[in-house]
Amino acid sequence: MAEAWVWATLPLAGLLVSGCTLPARPVLYGQGAEFDGCGATGEARIVGDQRLDLRAAPSARATVIYRISPGEGFWLCDGADGWTGVVVHEGYDGNAGQGPSDDCGAAFIVVLRQPYRGPCLSGWVPTDKVLLIAG
DSSP states (O other): OHHHHHHHHHHHHHHHHTTOOOOOOOOEEOOOTTSBSSOEEEEEOOOTTOOEEEESSSSTTSOEEEEEOTTOEEEEEEEETTEEEEEEOTTOOOOTTSOOOGGGSTTSBOOSOEEOOSSSEEEEEEGGGEEEEEO
């Protein structure tokens, strides 16, 4: 009987180690009636022409949905075990250190904590790759 269980679970074990991606996890924003939807801004802590992968979930196994350029600003909105949930205005070409565009709606008051559904991209980056600009 034990042999049948082992053989039945082998295909599942193969999926777990084959590099399959994780399901997307929404970035939450909203901090109460007196605060911006996202509490701080930052930019990628990367060197040279490297880009920072924006992922669909807080994991290196999650799908890459965008590559953040050096100096490209974003909103810091959420966090999970070494990952930061961000909102980024795709291709925003503002000055480095000036933060992201307000067009994303992340600077507006959002009373209830909820998934970000605004017009900009949202996703997850490793916290150690985030340079805090304003908070």
